[in-house]
Amino acid sequence: MTTVKPPPPPALDRFGLKSPKGSLPHPAEHAWVPIRDLHARHRRRILDHLLQLDERDRYLRFGSQVSHEQMAKYVASIDFKRDEVFGVFNRKLHLVAMAHLAAMPGKGPHGDSSRGRAMEFGVSVLPSARGKGLGMLLFKHAIMHARNQHASHLMIHALSENAPMLRIATKAGATVERDGPDAEAWLKLPPDTVGTHLDSSLQSLAAELIYRVKYRAMHVSDWVRLLVASA
Template sequence: MAAQALEGLAHTVRRLWPADRTAVLNYFLRLDPETRASRFMGNVSEAGVRAYATQALTAEGVMYGAFVGGALRGLGELRPMGPGASRYVLGPHAEAAFAVERAFRRRGIGAALFARIARSARHRGVVDLHVRCLSGNGPMLRLAAKHGAALQHEGREIEGALHLARPTPFSLWYEGIAEAFDFTLAASFPEQMRPPA
């Protein structure tokens, strides 16, 4: 798709559901080698990507996707970092991971995914939201710093932590409405269920 055509396309961020499994697999398989290595903190084979995508939507935590023109182009994950997580409460510490396809960067998709995941984490009992990335992952470092994460270098990896405010009754209500809207969007506009190429 030409760069000019991409400019006019808006993105929609919503929660991903088990019915989105094919879209998630197709997305991971489309990532260029560098983006895939940044997302998984190292090289991952196609078989490894397929295995991960198969279980990603049923693992503990939640996933959010950014759709452009009906296709999944960015993906964010929120995963608990300790025992005792449930469907609605992840515990005080959770980890966020993101990736956006190279051709769709610098359009606010990463920022929208980060904001949506931080809001979701806040309403699932998370106090500290952690991010990890390779030291060369400039987009992730800029995103974490922009949202106020304290960054620490650990060899070739960088870890950041963002302290989240406690939810309010209004923010909890708003999150419930957003989740219901996400489900409605998923049911109304499913991505084409083609098998991956």
């Protein structure tokens, strides 16, 4: 196993991370995007999103070839009382990006329970929504939520060939450990603050409000089109 350690991280921002000096962040990384909390009632939409991933994307997301049946079992197994799931919707209210923040109670790096509680991060972005920095925005969102859950570390398990995912992790200051085709990235998190809890609540409320406004606007547009067509 080889371990790749990043350079000393710079001062942390309100998410608990900051881009290293000299890097050129994606413009969207500092923009606000409504990220909506997902719940058990959204299982169908989560499954629809994942089924739109091709074989290569599924392989990178889950580390192996995943069939439709296995995908359905994965979605059915999500424990929304323990884990957190959130996503980004486009203008047509299609789920184009989603993240799963899964609890790993009592497990820090190398399975050392003395290192505190860890949470595992997984993300998927549809091809039509890539290149907009959504992966990093969901990662930052997950960091804030993991801190609020009193996690000491955020972990990403990925294939070594999954360069985009590992790039997000190392950019945040994570330590990447490689073991053949597999890699694990461990990011130590600062403790939660009043600010992280306030940010989380406000962002959730704003995202839900924006979604509902768009939902109603779409239905009004459909109703108007029906009236015009029947006139």
